[in-house]
Amino acid sequence: MSKVLIHFPIDKLVPKGGPAGYLLNLRQGLIECGFSGSFDFLPEAGASIESNALLRNFVPKRLKDIRRLHNFMNLPNRSLASPVDYSRYDAVHFHSTEDLYLHRKALADYCGKVVLTSHSPCVYHKELISRLNPSDANHHCERLKSLEVVDEFSFRRADAVIFPCPDAEEPYFHTWAKYGEVRDPSKLSYVPTGIQPCHADTSRTDVRKLYGIPEDAFLITYIGRHNEIKGYGDLLHAAPRLFDDEKVWFLIAGREEPLRGLGHPRWIEVGWTDDPHSIISAADLFILPNRETYYDLIMLETLSLGQLILASNTGGNRSFEKYGSEGIVLYDGEDELVMSVDRVKSLSNDQTERARRANKALYESEFSCRKFAERYVACMKEICGE
Structure with missing residues (x-):
């Protein structure tokens, strides 16, 4: 060599x-x-x-x-x-x-x-x-x-x-x-x-208790920079349409700059965290709304945690479509984002677990x-x- x-x-x-x-x-x-x-x-x-x-x-x-x-x-x-x-x-x-x-x-x-x-x-x-x-x-x-x-x-x-x-x-x-x-x-x-494989340090139940989120809430998480290129601004714009369902909550990690979060009781900003994997694992859906993206490592981290992923159909995100995992959903534009969240919410428990297992298996076979x-x-x- x-x-x-x-x-x-x-x-x-x-x-x-x-x-x-x-x-x-x-x-x-x-x-x-x-x-x-x-x-x-x-x-x-x-x-x-x-x-x-x-x-x-x-x-x-x-x-x-x-x-x-x-x-x-x-x-x-x-x-x-x-x-x-x-x-x-x-x-x-x-x-x-x-x-x-x-x-x-x-x-x-x-x-x-x-x-x-x-x-x-x-x-x-x-x-x-x-x-x-x-x-x-x-x-x-x-x-x-x-x-x-x-x-x-x-x-x-x-x-x-x-x-x-x-x-x-x-x-x-x-x-x-x-x-x-x-x-x-x-x-x-x-x-x-x-x-390397990721692990949650805090249980789903304890994370939800910490932030006052009901156990039966449909929780969406975002972790990353609060700027336009990461799609945070697009998420701010789409969230009010999702709040029509009273069970939808957002748990957001990352410093609130330059953009700040919504003043809504079901939009929770936790700021910088050294335990993002527990926040991802506590959710029902992780969203990656980048406007432009190279190849976001948090996509791989979320796969290794066996979490469902909703990602914008752009840049490196698009490359995951070829793997055919039912746990990864790509969307174009705000309307598809909202419709995709609704589709994920409608999955049965068995369908959700199968999708989670598919993401975990994809990580183990391709991204270790x-x-x-x-x-x-x-x-x-x-x-x-x-």
Whole structure:
């Protein structure tokens, strides 16, 4: 097996979204498959200012805004030395276009394969701009256009580009006019992600008691960012139509920003939580209403919990249709969302349990860490010419 460097610090592997969680699951799968010796991670990076929550909270928001703006505007001129000797590896796998771009000079004489996976839910330079204070972004829009070079260079420099599925490219076409030009189909590979199994720490009954939700309520959960691209705004708009049924409740997790929840007694916001899996398991239906989506790991987490899923028919969500699980329902638009909820509500207990078992079985057959690692190893062997 070729020697591959996964260009991510080993101490930054943590169970959350993005490359940190993706690679934590991959590493677990590589260990289970006995291939961990062929894949190295970067050495420990140690603590940084950004990771110090106490210091972040102490710094005034406006100062953080200005610092972020300054960093982004200067990004195209920055570069970093290689943290390890790249020549020891047959391939180096980067997990953001920014990381690949910053090491472009270190890669100038590298003869192995350069591999890229972009975990951004849309083209990366647009995601960076969306993190800025809107007034700053508007005032410096011309200067910020130079950030496009980060994505363009990285997609062109990479010898191979890995996405979890073809549908995960959809947000890139939608958010970057140049993607069709920069994209090289001959470089593309698709490796569906996998995760470790999830478990609820608190029972369904106890979660419902905690938030004052009746045991016989039809409970819908949403977990994630409260913004438009995640579909939270669409859910706010559709919910009043669902409240016509007095048994329908919503239990929502995630910080209420920039959008806030409904002022309705059956719409409950719990804020940030370190136990999302108990909230998902306490529900009758999990909803994933993304307007744009790459490949949302919470879909896999919900499958592993054996929960029913209602998801927008977009991006990476669409790729699950081919598996034919009766526990996954895709919808287009608000009317279909409402009708789909009504259909799920009308299922018998036997039909509901069968659908839950189908989702659990789909996770076990396709989306475990081991399955993920097996697919990844096969892909890297092909990229390296084995």
